[in-house]
Amino acid sequence: MRGTQLRTTLLAPALVAGLVACGDDSSDSASSDSKSADDSSAPAAEVIAVPADQPTIQEAVDVAEPGALILVSPGTYNEEVTVETDDLTIRGLDRNDVIIDGEFARENGIKVFSNGVAVENLSVRNHTGNGVFFTGDYGKGVTLSGYRASYVTAYNNGLYGIYAFSAEDGQIDHSYGSGHPDSAFYVGQCQDCNALLTDNVAENNMLGYSGTNSTGVTIVNSVWRNNRAGIVPNSLYTEAFGPNSGSTIVGNLVEDNNSSTAPESASFAVAFGNGIVIGGGSKIIVERNTVSKHKNAGIVVTDLPTSKDPADDKEKSFKPEGNQVRENVLSQNTFDLAYLTVNYASQPFGNCFEKNSFTSSFPEGIEKSMSCGAPVDTDLGDLSGILARITAGPPAVDYKTVAAPGPQENMPKAATAKAAGAKGPASVDLASITAPKG
């Protein structure tokens, strides 16, 4: 910390005009998307400018008090930022020109261990681990509460783009992810995730979205294209809180997830060429999505992938139960709709397909044999025939070589919008969402 540096606040007399402007801006700022709407009676946040007040983002974080806004000017920041202070907002002034670059030598762009932290309007690239990482620690019984990533571009990181783990009450919005060997966006190991993903784009990743053992994730109004697989909520024995349950996937555009130019994860190679995969999940709603051009299935409900159960060291899968696939618009997939259980009987287990627009399915006539309300123990016959018809993925690609994305949309009024932190996800009117045009 440089003691002689100026730390500005919006209460400074010279900035009173700015305070008025901020108040005016807040009604349509990006932060108004979150439940953490501004409270005009609250004291103004401390603002720390980087590099004007502190030379690095980390040094700004280290001196910030809870509630502060760290406002980062354009530049490439070759640093790894660790956040251990609650309720900070870290915001770039220009999403495309504020870049945290790991140079393929550092592990994470920003890792957050504190509650209520928001990361906004910047890019994170070239880390060996993750772009932005929010986490508690399951082993110590610590769950992070409140996180948000808005208008963040994450690309060419060695695992995830935006990664929330043992964290609840979160939101990822208006963000972009490409070039990740696992997924662009991940929400996992949370019993009551209460997370919202909205208005995001994922392309050229192994998976657009992955969420392992996460209950209560809402994924809406986003685009998932040219990944190896699109949206993949899944259940694994290698993490706590399985199975994945109670998530909602509505109004997404999911197309052409058959990429030969995206990196690969061996664990999820089996997901290649599918749009939406419900892998061992339960009570997941997949509704009013537009899903097209997949070499395997548009939407598949399955017990795959398997994982080793530490309790008995055996490879197992979770039974998919009670998932509902309704009113989706599917076209040009090898199988628009598919259902496959490998380690369980060929029965619906309460999974159902209803009122979808589709032309092909496995098993054939899926909306008759697996209609919503059908007996859970209906014999579906031999389902293994689909295994021989699965198209395997192309060879793996080095994540470091995936082409960088073009410029992405900036957060409105980044220079003046108030700090909002992260108090929990916005509410969404699911009933108003329609299937997007393909």
Next chain:
Amino acid sequence: MGCGGGSKEASPSTASPGKSGPTTTLFNIPDDKFVDLTGEATVEVNVVDNTFEPSFLQVSPGTRLILTNNGRNEHNVTPVAADSFEKVPTDDFAPGKKASITAPSSPGDLAFYCSIHGTKKLNGQSGVVRVVAG
């Protein structure tokens, strides 16, 4: 719910980290957080995504800790106090790999973390080996 920021679970004390061997009372972690494994010549630490199980161990001097990466992610084991033990680097600790650390012969706390998923302040994936005499 919630962890209340970075310091509720483990607060750094004013004690200075030692440069070699264990340090004493580096973090104010209550005794009841520790799993008592004293008297065991070898103890197993399960490393998963993204935590050490157990995170807080109480062992006897010279106990050998066997750590196994049973997660899907890469991890490492980094000492909080530099030189208190040799770091287990990420490249040597891929999923499925094992590593070992031998507890020092003198009592004290040996704090560690995964630099990918934890911090020196013991937030995230981190832990403490407490070495007790007798």
